[in-house]
Amino acid sequence: MDVDFFVGLLSLALVKATPLAFGAMCGMLCERSGVINIGIEGMMLLGAMMAFLGSIFFDNLTGGTLPQIVSLGVGLLVAMLSAGLISLLHAWLSIHHKIDQIISGTVINLLAVGITNFTANAYIDPNHLVGLGVFPSIDIPLLSKIPVVGRIFFMHQPLTYIMLILAFGLQFALFNTPWGLRTLAVGEHPRAADTVGIDVLRTRYVNVTLGGVVAGMGGAFLVLESVGRFQKLMTTGRGFIALAALVFGKWTSIGALGSALLFGFAEALGVRLQLGDVNQLRALFLLSGIGVLALGLIWAILKAARGEKETRSPGLISGTVALGGILIVIAALVPFRAVTIPIQFLGLLPYVLTILVLAGFVGRAVPPAADGVPYEKQ
Amino acid sequence: MATDVATPVLRVEGITKRFPGVLANDNVSFDLAPGEIHALLGENGAGKSTLMNVIYGLYQPDEGEIYINGNKVQIEDPNDALAHGIGMVHQHFMLVPVMTVTENLMLGHETTRGLPLGSLSRVDRRRVSREIGELAEQYGLTVDPSAYVRDLSVGEEQRVEIVKALYRGAEVLILDEPTAVLTPQEAEDLFEVMHSLVRQGKSIIFITHKLKEVLKIADRISVLRDGRVVGSTTPAESSEAELAAMMVGREVLLRVEKGPAQPGEEVLVVENLQVLDAREQMAVRGVSFSVREGEILGVAGVQGNGQAELAEALSGLRAPSGGQITLQGYDISSARPRVITEHGTAHVPEDRHKHGLVLSYPIDDNLVLQTYYQAPFANGLNINPKAVQDNARRLVKEFDVRTPSIETHAGSLSGGNQQKVIVARELSRPIRLLLANQPTRGLDVGSIEFIHRRIVEVRDSGVAVLLISAELDEITSLSDRIAVMYAGRIVATLDAAAADRETLGLLMAGAHVEGVSETPPEPEPA
Numbered sequence: 001m002d003v004d005f006f007v008g009l010l011s012l013a014l015v016k017a018t019p020l021a022f023g024a025m026c027g028m029l030c031e032r033s034g035v036i037n038i039g040i041e042g043m044m045l046l047g048a049m050m051a052f053l054g055s056i057f058f059d060n061l062t063g064g065t066l067p068q069i070v071s072l073g074v075g076l077l078v079a080m081l082s083a084g085l086i087s088l089l090h091a092w093l094s095i096h097h098k099i100d101q102i103i104s105g106t107v108i109n110l111l112a113v114g115i116t117n118f119t120a121n122a123y124i125d126p127n128h129l130v131g132l133g134v135f136p137s138i139d140i141p142l143l144s145k146i147p148v149v150g151r152i153f154f155m156h157q158p159l160t161y162i163m164l165i166l167a168f169g170l171q172f173a174l175f176n177t178p179w180g181l182r183t184l185a186v187g188e189h190p191r192a193a194d195t196v197g198i199d200v201l202r203t204r205y206v207n208v209t210l211g212g213v214v215a216g217m218g219g220a221f222l223v224l225e226s227v228g229r230f231q232k233l234m235t236t237g238r239g240f241i242a243l244a245a246l247v248f249g250k251w252t253s254i255g256a257l258g259s260a261l262l263f264g265f266a267e268a269l270g271v272r273l274q275l276g277d278v279n280q281l282r283a284l285f286l287l288s289g290i291g292v293l294a295l296g297l298i299w300a301i302l303k304a305a306r307g308e309k310e311t312r313s314p315g316l317i318s319g320t321v322a323l324g325g326i327l328i329v330i331a332a333l334v335p336f337r338a339v340t341i342p343i344q345f346l347g348l349l350p351y352v353l354t355i356l357v358l359a360g361f362v363g364r365a366v367p368p369a370a371d372g373v374p375y376e377k378q
Numbered sequence: 379m380a381t382d383v384a385t386p387v388l389r390v391e392g393i394t395k396r397f398p399g400v401l402a403n404d405n406v407s408f409d410l411a412p413g414e415i416h417a418l419l420g421e422n423g424a425g426k427s428t429l430m431n432v433i434y435g436l437y438q439p440d441e442g443e444i445y446i447n448g449n450k451v452q453i454e455d456p457n458d459a460l461a462h463g464i465g466m467v468h469q470h471f472m473l474v475p476v477m478t479v480t481e482n483l484m485l486g487h488e489t490t491r492g493l494p495l496g497s498l499s500r501v502d503r504r505r506v507s508r509e510i511g512e513l514a515e516q517y518g519l520t521v522d523p524s525a526y527v528r529d530l531s532v533g534e535e536q537r538v539e540i541v542k543a544l545y546r547g548a549e550v551l552i553l554d555e556p557t558a559v560l561t562p563q564e565a566e567d568l569f570e571v572m573h574s575l576v577r578q579g580k581s582i583i584f585i586t587h588k589l590k591e592v593l594k595i596a597d598r599i600s601v602l603r604d605g606r607v608v609g610s611t612t613p614a615e616s617s618e619a620e621l622a623a624m625m626v627g628r629e630v631l632l633r634v635e636k637g638p639a640q641p642g643e644e645v646l647v648v649e650n651l652q653v654l655d656a657r658e659q660m661a662v663r664g665v666s667f668s669v670r671e672g673e674i675l676g677v678a679g680v681q682g683n684g685q686a687e688l689a690e691a692l693s694g695l696r697a698p699s700g701g702q703i704t705l706q707g708y709d710i711s712s713a714r715p716r717v718i719t720e721h722g723t724a725h726v727p728e729d730r731h732k733h734g735l736v737l738s739y740p741i742d743d744n745l746v747l748q749t750y751y752q753a754p755f756a757n758g759l760n761i762n763p764k765a766v767q768d769n770a771r772r773l774v775k776e777f778d779v780r781t782p783s784i785e786t787h788a789g790s791l792s793g794g795n796q797q798k799v800i801v802a803r804e805l806s807r808p809i810r811l812l813l814a815n816q817p818t819r820g821l822d823v824g825s826i827e828f829i830h831r832r833i834v835e836v837r838d839s840g841v842a843v844l845l846i847s848a849e850l851d852e853i854t855s856l857s858d859r860i861a862v863m864y865a866g867r868i869v870a871t872l873d874a875a876a877a878d879r880e881t882l883g884l885l886m887a888g889a890h891v892e893g894v895s896e897t898p899p900e901p902e903p904a
Contacts, residue, residue: 173498177497179498182497188474189474195472196460
């Protein structure tokens, strides 16, 4: 295990985190304005298929005269548009008709599965449609030359960059712009927003629809940057993991990005260890040691920054740091046998670790106060 | 009259507003002179809030016109109202708890800086926060622009609401029941602020159902009843009794008539009771007292001095950490609420929404919440709906609950009628002890009179009554003995006849009063 191993792992984690972060940002846009969205999975799935079909159709239409990347770009736009439309349906059901938002989200999920499976069975598979490939990787000039950091962050395909820009942009916008403040107000105390002349229903419609557009990018990522073609049910629950990332990230896009990176890292680790070129047990010990150590240190720094003095925290913090250290020492000293862990377990372990750590250490997350409550104008 | 002096800054003519089944405003006319405090008095449901919501653009009137400075205007939504210089401080504050004072004040018409990107440009917190500071200073309102609203006290939130209206350029301020949520001291501060505002040229519509406040602060008083203006007067020409009669439409007894107490056996004995609050802090620190049959023991005190926890311990909602509670000889210190109820305790809880009613249940079910499993309401596992409904019809009539039907959900009743449902349920059972915690909070004079009379009636029938209230008037007019709670202790117990408001006020504030015994005097058994 050398630097290349870690750099490769982290770079892959960012890639794997991309669709999750898109999904979580979709959820953030909806829920911050007061509409629960459990239909992210369906929106991503539909986005994925429409990205595939959109790019192929456009390519056929133009007879392949335009560069492939243009067709892929059109596919992306089609994905955003179609996921935005199905999200508009969610908005219409839950805002206009005040249908229970969990039911409405489930409708979206089932509808998307129905549409995509039907299309795949009836059209894509019989015609043996093959994708146009994926977006090329773009090295950002100068930045990609930075040792280590450059290879982790600045040698990716375009949607990953878009995801990062969007995550930071939304974080800023949500707390520092008129749009953001209005969205927060509508999600927390819609009546208060109404009394200062903010159109609650319109704000919710706009945010939910935009959320769908963002979920569409997450779906498009799977086809246009990862797999290269559409497969039935290819989102495999990423929309729901995105929802978990949103909650763990406390309904902020940077938090959601962080959580998505943890989940993405988990997925990446499973993929990477399958190659079998490193001692799997040692890698697991080492990485969990680093994770626990980092967690303890971050926790201590946050505590110190807030100036809190709780009696039981110092023990817990130093215990966490010590545990991390011990795990790393074990990884370094113990001569582990080279065993092959079944891939299913490799996938499972980091998830369990992530959930334990977050459930135990982050504290209770509070959703927006009016999340899921339809607005009645008295 | 002020109307002769200048054009009214605000005038409404013939406002009528109908809701399905209700005529909320019936041809209401009303005007407000510049620099005036005009009180709008009326019972809950008289149409005060509807009228104000029409003026503020939250409702559209079915008929009628609104004039600002003599010019007829259309007010379609709150933005129009704000543009015409009308600001409103709602009864339930319209502030977003997770945002700062600055953010709340700029919400809806944000000041931005930097790149002009429309609703995606950057808000200018520093400038707005400075403007708020200047404004607050001008009117003598202390607010911290960078504080989060969730960290503010109720009084502070209200100041923020007032500053918010001023920040929007309000010339006319509508204060909807502003004192309902305030402590007496905070209310005094608010009156100071109101005086300061009218001195600087603002006009105020003050909505309330509290008579004392109206007489104290208003320049003019208009009384609303059943959606109509039934009279206008000034404090100098009026009195509490006259205003109350105008509000209710009949003579009202502001002070309950009651004969001397006939105390009998001890019903409730509390010895050295200690109770922890939700944060594990000692809230009740060793309290001892007893209540006899046929007497009302009033527990006075500023809120948050352990009364809530005391009531919770007595009703079985919170286990005491020490001491003993004896009800008619049974130790009920750690008994479950149902056991305490079955031993003859009636409980009118402090928070009628949280602990008094199931808001989503109809009235008839709410009236059998503690007895649904007993005859005649249940037969084994079956509920007997007819018995439940008969019971409800009888109690609704007896306790004058104003409701369309007994199937109406408790949540859609007015506060006064909700409280009557609770009182009806609690007093319809055979009881030995009535535990009444803030029984008339937020109610109008008519309902208060009704509930007070009922409490005296059960006392006279031999029930022991423990009355907990932050309203001194309520304590002094109902109690036979008064215990004052301060910082979790009973600092004095006085005979009601010997207690005057000043002494009580001092004791409630934690002052040591000469000549008042620290040990509770026991009344002579009859």
